[in-house]
Amino acid sequence: MKLQKIIKRKTLANHMIASMCVLLSIGYAHAGSDIFKPTFPQYDPSPNIHYAMKIENIGMVQLKRNKVTAVxxxxxxxxxxxxxxxxxxxxxxxxxxxxxxxxxxxxxxxxKIVYFPGIGEILAPKDWKIMNADMGPSGVASAMLMSPKQDETITVYNSSICAGCGMRPATLYFPNLTKESVKNEYGYVSDPHKYLTIVRPRKNLAYFSYQIPNYPNKTHGIAYYYSDGDFNFQEIQVTLKPQNQALATPILNFYQATH
Incomplete structure (x- = not known):
């Protein structure tokens, strides 16, 4: 493999980790831990931090009663x-x-239904733009969609088989993982200011929401992890304006039904 490509791969991998932190809206505290601070996700258009992508119209997906455009x-x-x-x-x-x-x-x-590499299908408003879709050699994947005015977002993350990429962010929603994460030197994320409202219907599944301070948009999301074999963490966040909050329900219901 050429050195230039190795460097590019490493750069992309580093930005994958950075993207993960953006998805979680984390404010850094010190090396071992992070403090959760709600912020609106920002898209960085720099071409050197994203994989080249091609968006393809792949027809229609048949649901129970209707068909939906697929991309x-x-x-x-x-x-x-x-x-x-x-x-x-x-x-x-x-x-x-x-x-x-x-x-x-x-x-x-x-x-529309959008199929992302390493993530799978995501339900999104038809006029929303796919901003990026990244996946590293280990399978760690992230994606971002935004509304036409870029004032609403859907962000998705899948840690794949990278335990360190998944366990640390998972501790924000599942504090029971903190001890193991610290033991493995992954660190942890905490919410001392209690921004998050979390409901856990199962030990490894969390429904969460938070209000971005001094900002009208509210975020709703789902996070879950699997610890049988390789540790895996996945998450979706839907950030919407007050008048569009109802869209979060079908988007998140679809995510839970298909992941």
């Missing part, structure tokens, strides 16, 4: 040096795509 996001292959784009989705124009999810006819016309 696939292909990225520069993180696993090899060839020029081919990496895809982990099917072309729904060639193969029938079906999901066991119910969406009303009125909502079906307002949404």
């Amino acid at each position: 696939g996001v292909a990225i520069a292959n993180p696993f090899s040096d060839d020029e081919k784009y990496y895809r982990d989705y099917d072309d729904c124009k060639v193969k029938s795509c079906k999901l066991n999810f119910d969406l009303s006819e009125s909502l079906s016309s307002k949404f």
Whole structure:
């Protein structure tokens, strides 16, 4: 592998970790721990910190009652040096795509389903723009979508098999993991100012919300982890203006039904 490509891969990997911190809206305290500070996610357009991506119209997905437009996001292959784009989705124009999810006819016309590498399918408003889709060689993946005015966002993160990339951010929602995370020198994230409202229907699943201080938007999200075998942490955050808060329900219900 050429040195230039090695450096580029390392740079992208470092920014993947940085992207993770952006998704969590973390304010740094010291090396061992971070303090959660709600902020509006910012998109950095610098081309050298994102994989090249290609957005493809892949047809329609059949839900229980209706069909929804499907979009696939292909990225520069993180696993090899060839020029081919990496895809982990099917072309729904060639193969029938079906999901066991119910969406009303009125909502079906307002949404699209976006397939992200390393993340899977995400339900998003039809006119929202895909800002980035990143995945490293270890499978760590993140994605961001924004409204046309870039004042509302959906951010998604999957730590894949990278335990250190997942356990540290997971401690924010699951404090029971803190002891193990510190023992493994991953550190932890805390919420001493109690910005988060969290409901845990299961030990490894959290529904959360928070209000960004001095900002109208409110964020709702889902976080969960698996610890059987390799540790894995996944999260979605939906940040919406007051008049659009109702959109969070179908987006998060879809995420939970498909992940």
